[in-house]
Amino acid sequence: MVEMKSVVQRYGKVTIIDQVDLSIQKGEIFGLLGPSGAGKTTLVKLMAGILQPTEGTISLAGAVLRHLAQMKNFGFMAQSDALYQELTAWENLDFFASIYTLSRKKRRKRIREVLEMVNLSSSKDQPVETFSGGMKRRLSLAAALVHEPEMIILDEPTVGIDPVLRQSIWNELNDLKHKGVTIIVTTHVMDEAEKCDRLALLRNGKMIAMDTPEMLKEKMNVSSMEDVFLHYGGDTK
Numbered sequence: 001m002v003e004m005k006s007v008v009q010r011y012g013k014v015t016i017i018d019q020v021d022l023s024i025q026k027g028e029i030f031g032l033l034g035p036s037g038a039g040k041t042t043l044v045k046l047m048a049g050i051l052q053p054t055e056g057t058i059s060l061a062g063a064v065l066r067h068l069a070q071m072k073n074f075g076f077m078a079q080s081d082a083l084y085q086e087l088t089a090w091e092n093l094d095f096f097a098s099i100y101t102l103s104r105k106k107r108r109k110r111i112r113e114v115l116e117m118v119n120l121s122s123s124k125d126q127p128v129e130t131f132s133g134g135m136k137r138r139l140s141l142a143a144a145l146v147h148e149p150e151m152i153i154l155d156e157p158t159v160g161i162d163p164v165l166r167q168s169i170w171n172e173l174n175d176l177k178h179k180g181v182t183i184i185v186t187t188h189v190m191d192e193a194e195k196c197d198r199l200a201l202l203r204n205g206k207m208i209a210m211d212t213p214e215m216l217k218e219k220m221n222v223s224s225m226e227d228v229f230l231h232y233g234g235d236t237k
């Protein structure tokens with residue numbers, strides 16, 4: 001689904017992403033883990049076509065990537081919420097759904113579904129400016145999913161979300177995965193890292209390990225993802 005070859009991203013003389021190769025399969029949950037400043041957000045922005053790499057190639061489902069963010073089959077949830085504060089939750093979702101030219105009937109059905117998924121049905125008519133941080137995060141997730149994309153990129157999706165809801169979001173991500181949706185997620189949360197099919201560990205812009213959570217633990221001879229992370233010299237923030 002995503003193929004990166006020798007990708008380098010530089011700002012001036014500073015190298016932020018350093019010769020990254022990776023390949024993400026359709027229908028997998030792929031996690032990006034690394035200490036703060038390692039380059040995770042930069043890497044997902046490159047995948048989303050929001051940034052163009054200084055060097056290397058990025059292709060999506062075989063095609064060289066061009067403005068993927070505008071493509072219909074793709075959803076992106078950034079770290080900062082891109083919501084219209086004065087509009088209600090429903091109106092925000094209706095706006096995002098209309099961009100993707102969903103029919104009116106389909107839109108209503110789908111908005112109800114995603115609101116239910118993120119547990120915001122009862123707040124659907126409230127303006128976003130009255131929402132808590134966690135509610136805004138949940139609405140951003142709903143907005144990234146409203147058009148049923150084939151691939152979603154979630155940059156720290158569960159920051160500010162309590163453990164119960166975090167679990168229900170992960171159940172939802174697993175359901176999507178079983179429908180063949182490819183999910184790319186950056187996280188600092190170790191129990192979330194465990195839920196990924198494969199993980200890439202990033203440090204100082206370099207890919208230092210890539211494997212299943214089980215194999216990473218086995219290779220390090222440790223019992224938790226926390227230990228894997230610490231082994232590679234990360235800090236858990």
Ligand SMILES: Nc1ncnc2c1ncn2[C@@H]1O[C@H](COP(=O)(O)OP(=O)(O)OP(=O)(O)O)[C@@H](O)[C@H]1O
Nearest residue numbers: 011016034035036037038039040041042043079186
């Ligand atoms: N536009 C930019 N110009 C210069 N440096 C940048 C720019 N964007 C990011 N950086 C630098 O790139 C490095 C990686 O940033 P990035 O946001 O990708 O890290 P991250 O792993 O997502 O961190 P966090 O977990 O804290 O969100 C940081 O040192 C950051 O300061």
